[in-house]
Amino acid sequence: MFYLLFIGLYELLASLPAQLQPHVDNQEDMTFLWDMFGEKSLHSLVKIHEKLHHYEKKSPVPMLHDASALADGLAEELQNKPLNNEIRELLQLLSKPSLKALLSVHDIVAEKSYDPVLPPMPDDIDNEEDSVKIIRLVKNREPLGATIKRDETTGAVVVARIMRGGAADRSGLIHVGDELKEVNGISVADKKPEEIIQILSLSQGAITFKIIPSIKEENSSKEGKIFMKALFDYNPSEDKAIPCKEAGLPFRKGDILQIMSQDDATWWQAKLESDANPRAGLVPSKHFQERRLALRRSDVQFRPLKISNKKSCKSVATQLAFSGFRRSFRLSRKDKKTNKTMYECKKSDQYDTADVPTYEEVAKYRRQPNEKYRLIVLVGPVGVGLNELKRKLLISDTHHYGVTVPHTTRPRRSQESDGVEYTFISKHLFETDIQNNKFIEYGEYKNNYYGTSIDSVRAVLAKNKVCLLDVQPHTVKHLRTLEFKPFVIFIKPPSIERLRETRRNAKIISSKDEKGAAKPFQEEDFQEMIKSAQIMESQYNHLFDKVVVNDDLTTAYNELKTIFDKLERETFWVPVSWVHS
Numbered sequence: 236m237f238y239l240l241f242i243g244l245y246e247l248l249a250s251l252p253a254q255l256q257p258h259v260d261n262q263e264d265m266t267f268l269w270d271m272f273g274e275k276s277l278h279s280l281v282k283i284h285e286k287l288h289h290y291e292k293k294s295p296v297p298m299l300h301d302a303s304a305l306a307d308g309l310a311e312e313l314q315n316k317p318l319n320n321e322i323r324e325l326l327q328l329l330s331k332p333s334l335k336a337l338l339s340v341h342d343i344v345a346e347k348s349y350d351p352v353l354p355p356m357p358d359d360i361d362n363e364e365d366s367v368k369i370i371r372l373v374k375n376r377e378p379l380g381a382t383i384k385r386d387e388t389t390g391a392v393v394v395a396r397i398m399r400g401g402a403a404d405r406s407g408l409i410h411v412g413d414e415l416k417e418v419n420g421i422s423v424a425d426k427k428p429e430e431i432i433q434i435l436s437l438s439q440g441a442i443t444f445k446i447i448p449s450i451k452e453e454n455s456s457k458e459g460k461i462f463m464k465a466l467f468d469y470n471p472s473e474d475k476a477i478p479c480k481e482a483g484l485p486f487r488k489g490d491i492l493q494i495m496s497q498d499d500a501t502w503w504q505a506k507l508e509s510d511a512n513p514r515a516g517l518v519p520s521k522h523f524q525e526r527r528l529a530l531r532r533s534d535v536q537f538r539p540l541k542i543s544n545k546k547s548c549k550s551v552a553t554q555l556a557f558s559g560f561r562r563s564f565r566l567s568r569k570d571k572k573t574n575k576t577m578y579e580c581k582k583s584d585q586y587d588t589a590d591v592p593t594y595e596e597v598a599k600y601r602r603q604p605n606e607k608y609r610l611i612v613l614v615g616p617v618g619v620g621l622n623e624l625k626r627k628l629l630i631s632d633t634h635h636y637g638v639t640v641p642h643t644t645r646p647r648r649s650q651e652s653d654g655v656e657y658t659f660i661s662k663h664l665f666e667t668d669i670q671n672n673k674f675i676e677y678g679e680y681k682n683n684y685y686g687t688s689i690d691s692v693r694a695v696l697a698k699n700k701v702c703l704l705d706v707q708p709h710t711v712k713h714l715r716t717l718e719f720k721p722f723v724i725f726i727k728p729p730s731i732e733r734l735r736e737t738r739r740n741a742k743i744i745s746s747k748d749e750k751g752a753a754k755p756f757q758e759e760d761f762q763e764m765i766k767s768a769q770i771m772e773s774q775y776n777h778l779f780d781k782v783v784v785n786d787d788l789t790t791a792y793n794e795l796k797t798i799f800d801k802l803e804r805e806t807f808w809v810p811v812s813w814v815h816s
Contacts, residue, residue, distance in 0.1 A: 412449030484516025
C-alpha cells in the first residue's frame with residue numbers, strides 16, 4: 236500500500252490543483268497552488284523519490300562505501316605511471332567537480348547518512364553578539380520583491396519593505412527591518428542601496444543573504460481587501476521619487492487596483508485587480524499623490540480670478556448655455572454683451588481645478604431587479620448632439636426612458652401645459668427652493684428663472700424609468716450619491732474636420748429670440764465646441780465612466796444602447812459608499 240501511494244504521487248500532484256479549485260475562493264491562493272504543484276523541480280524530486288523507492292524495494296546492497304576515496308587513490312596511482320592519452324583522459328575525468336560530487340553522493344547514499352554534518356558549537360560564544368541568519372532564495376526572472384534603505388541613525392542597510400506576493404514574501408524568510416550584511420558573499424557595508432539593487436537585479440538562480448533578523452513584529456491587517464479606482468495615469472519609470480523603479484506598478488486611469496499593503500504612508504503596495512499574478516508593485520499613496528498634484532497646481536489655485544474671457548460662477552451660460560434643461564438657449568456673441576444671463580453653481584470652474592483626483596475606493600455593484608434604475612448623466616459641449624441622442628433614446632422606448640421636466644418662472648403660453656413643457660412656479664417659490672438647495676442647476680434669462688430640480692429626477696425614477704439627464708460637468712459630483720448611483724457619459728465631438736463634414740447641413744439652436752430659432756453651424760461654433768470639450772475633459776474626466784464620440788448619430792446611439800443594457804444586468808465598480816452605506 237505504501238509503495239502504491241508513492242507510485243501515484245506524481246499523478247496526484249498534477250491533478251491536485253484542479254481537485255482543490257472548487258474549495259478555494261481566493262484567486263491568489265489558487266494561483267499559489269498552481270505555481271507550487273506545477274513547479275518542475277518538485278516534479279523531478281518526486282520522480283527521483285519514486286525511482287529510489289522502487290529500487291529500495293529490491294533491498295540492494297552497495298558494492299562499496301568509499302568510492303570517493305577509491306577514485307582519489309586511483310588518480311594518485313596513475314600519476315606515477317607513464318602518461319598516455321587514455322591515462323590523461325581518465326585523470327581529467329576523475330578531477331572534474333561534477334564526478335567528485337557524484338561519487339560523494341554515492342558514498343552518502345551507500346552509508347545511508349543523509350543528515351548534514353554540523354560543526355560543534357563553539358565554547359566562546361558572545362551572548363551579546365547579534366545572531367546572523369543565512370538565507371538562500373531562488374530567484375528566476377521575477378524581481379526579488381523587496382526594497383532596501385540605509386538607516387539614517389545606524390548607517391546599516393535594512394529591508395525597507397517586502398512586496399506582497401513576491402519571491403521574498405513567499406519565502407517567509409526575510410522581513411521588514413532585517414539588516415543586510417552580505418549578498419552572495421559580497422559585503423554591503425560600503426555600498427549604496429542602488430549598487431546593492433544592481434547586484435540583485437543581475438543575479439539569477441540562487442541568491443545567498445547574510446542578515447541580522449529584526450526584532451520588530453509585523454502587523455497583520457485586512458490588507459488585500461481594499462480596491463481603488465485609479466483617476467490618473469502612472470508610469471514608475473518616469474517617477475523620480477519612487478525608491479525602486481523596478482518595483483513600481485504602472486497603471487492607467489480607470490484601472491482597478493487591489494491594495495495589498497498600506498504600511499508605508501508614502502508608497503502603497505498594489506496589484507491590478509484583473510491580473511492573476513499575485514506579486515504586488517509600488518504605487519504612490521493617496522496622500523502623497525494628492526500632495527504632489529496640489530503642488531503642481533498651486534499656480535492655478537492661487538492665480539487671481541479674471542472675469543474677462545473666462546467663465547465665472549454666474550456666467551457659465553454665456554459660454555456653454557443652459558445644458559441642464561436643454562431647451563437649448565444659446566447666446567450669440569452680440570447677445571453676450573447685451574443680455575444679463577446667470578448660471579448659478581456652488582463652486583466656480585476655477586475652484587474645481589483645485590480638486591485633486593487620485594484614487595477612489597470602489598466595490599462591485601450589480602443592480603437588483605427590485606431596485607430603481609441608475610441615473611444616466613450625459614455631459615458634453617453645446618452642439619455635440621445631446622438633445623438628438625436623448626430624443627432618439629426616448630423614441631426607442633418611451634416606457635423605459637424618461638427625462639426631467641424643468642422649472643421656470645416665466646408665464647405659461649397658450650399652447651403649453653403645466654408639468655409637460657415646464658413646471659411653472661412663482662419667482663418667490665423658485666428663490667425659496669434655491670435657498671433650500673432643491674435645484675441641481677438653475678439660471679436666469681430675461682428676468683425669468685429656469686432650473687432642473689432634484690425632485691424632477693426622483694419623479695422619473697419613481698416611475699421605474701431610466702432617467703436621462705444632461706447637466707454641466709461641475710454639477711456631476713453633487714449627483715454622485717447612494718440615492719442616484721449615476722453613470723456619467725461624456726459625449727465628445729469628433730475632430731474639427733469631421734465636424735465640418737458631418738454638420739455641414741445641420742443647425743444649432745440660437746437664443747437670439749424667445750422662439751429659439753435654429754441657424755446653420757458656423758466655423759466659430761466648431762471651434763468653440765472643440766475647445767469646450769477639451770476643457771471639460773481635462774478638468775472633469777475623473778468623473779466620467781464612459782466616453783462616447785458622436786461622430787455619427789446612429790453609431791453613437793447604438794453604443795449608448797449597448798452601455799445601458801449592460802448597466803442593467805452586469806456588475807460594475809462603483810464608489811464603496813454606494814454599496815456599504
